[in-house]
Amino acid sequence: MNKRMMWMLVITAVVFGGLFGMKWFGNKMMNQYFDNMPMPAAAVSSAKAASLSWRSTISGVGTVVASQGTRISSESGGLVAKVHFESGAQVKRGDLLVTLSAGSEQADLARLQSQATLAKSELSRLQRLYKLEAISKSELDRAETDFRATQSAADGQRAKLAQKQIRAPFSGQLGIRQVDVGQYLQAGETMVTLQQLDPVYIDFTLPEKDVLLVDVGQSVKVTLDGQNDRVFEGVVSAIEPQVNVQTRNFKVRANVANADRSLRPGQFARAEIALPDVRKVVAIPLTSVSYNPYGNSVYVIVKAPKKAAAEGKEATAEKSKDELVVRRRFIKTGEARGDMVEVTEGVNAGDEVATSGLLKLQNDAKVIINNTVMPPSSTNPTPAES
Structure with a gap:
């Protein structure tokens, strides 16, 4: 019974060992096949590093x-009587924009003008009397002072009345109006903006x-x-x-x-x-550069080394078709202009670099150049017209 059990265990171990061995051997051969399987050439576009003359900027x-801009406001408060402009209008210097109610100010001006007229008449009368030596010089001086005071008061009231008419301080374009007829404005409150747009x-x-x-x-x-x-x-x-x-x-x-x-x-x-x-630079398209934290790099396209082929008993050098491969190079970049970037180290003028399909490339990968569709590469790019 023990001998039978032992043989069963041995046979089971042999069977399972054979299965696992076959599985391991199959995986090994499959991995070896894929490792040695030739990779198809990747299609890329290319461009040659160009030697350019760039003006320093x-x-x-x-x-x-x-060139001139302000917020139009009033020096004094008041009720808006009339708005003389539309939002966004072009105005010239001195154009009337807003009129504030000024009834009491006009009445005060009329009173002060009457006082000034009376003071002027009194001054004229006293000047005649002074020539006749009928009054003293002090009385004439007092009349002159009274006249100047009433005239100054009338001028001050005219200035206050002028503040009720808000005019454009310079020519320009108005913004959106912020006042309406009947609205009470505080002194300094914005009515509209005014901007002079030519030049800027x-x-x-x-x-x-x-x-x-x-x-x-x-x-x-x-x-x-x-x-x-x-x-x-x-x-x-x-x-x-x-x-x-x-x-x-x-x-x-x-x-x-x-x-x-x-x-x-x-x-x-x-x-x-x-x-x-003006300085000489070597420039390549921006799309050809792989930007990484550990350094920027490009894939330079070179010819693959040619192999000798043996036929029969003699080995003869056979010319094979030129194959292209890529070699990764780390570079240092400088100033970028438009679609181009300056390379200060790593690439020489005339080197051909891959400009698209970079994600599918690695060192010594075979490539086929297809430049039927090229990424833009201009130092002064302009958007395509729709």
């Missing part, structure tokens, strides 16, 4: 500012290291996020003489023509100043 970000200023900041590179009169190119297809030309009109101690930046103001009112105060703007010096 300095750039900053800032804000569009109206671009106020932007630059780091302190560029303080000696900027000068009044230099040309400036301005772009806006909402209008990437347009470049606005301007000139540097003013430079802040001191550097901000918190940010270590200094402010620059550029004057930009804005005849079509495309630039509006408060918009975010990017400004670029072109410097006179």
Whole structure:
């Protein structure tokens, strides 16, 4: 009985051992097959590293500012009698915008004018009497003083009355009106905004290291996020003489023509100043660069080494068809312009790099170049028209 049990255990162990052995051998052969299986060539687009001449520039970000802008308000309070403008209207300097009720002020002016007229008549009478030596010089001086006082009081009342008529201090475009007829306004309360939009200023900041590179009169190119297809030309009109101690930046103001009112105060703007010096750079498309925390890299396309083939008893060197492979290189990048980026180390002018399909590449992977569809590669890209 014990001998039979022992044989059963041995046979079971042999059977299961054989099954596991066959399974292990099959997996090994399958892995070996996949490891040695040739990978198909990946289709990529390519571009050659170009040697370009780039003019040095300095750039900053800032804000569009109206050449003149204010909130229209009144020096004195009062009831709105009439509104003479519409929201968004163009006005000229001196145009009447709002009239405040001024009944009591006009009555006071009439009273003061009457007093001034009476004081003038009294002064004329006393001047005649003084010539006849009928009165003293002190009486004449007192009459002259009374006349000047009443005249000044009338002039002051005219100034107060003029405050009831609010006029445009300069030519420009009005905003949305914030008053209505019958509304009572406090002194200093905003009625409407007024902006002069041609020209406009671009106020932007630059780091302190560029303080000696900027000068009044230099040309400036301005772009806006909402209008990437347009470049606005301007000139540097003013430079802040001191550097901000918190940010270590200094402010620059550029004057930009804005005849079509495309630039509006408060918009975010990017400004670029072109410097006179030109430098040679090696540039490649941005799409060819793999950006990683441990370093940026590109895949350079090179020819695969040729192999010798043996036929029969003699080994002869056989020319095989040129095959292309990629080699990964770590690079250092510099300034980016449009779709291109400067390479300061790792790539030479004329090297061919892969510009698409980077995720499916690895070192020594075979590739096929297909440039029928190419990623954009321009230093001054413009959006495609729809």
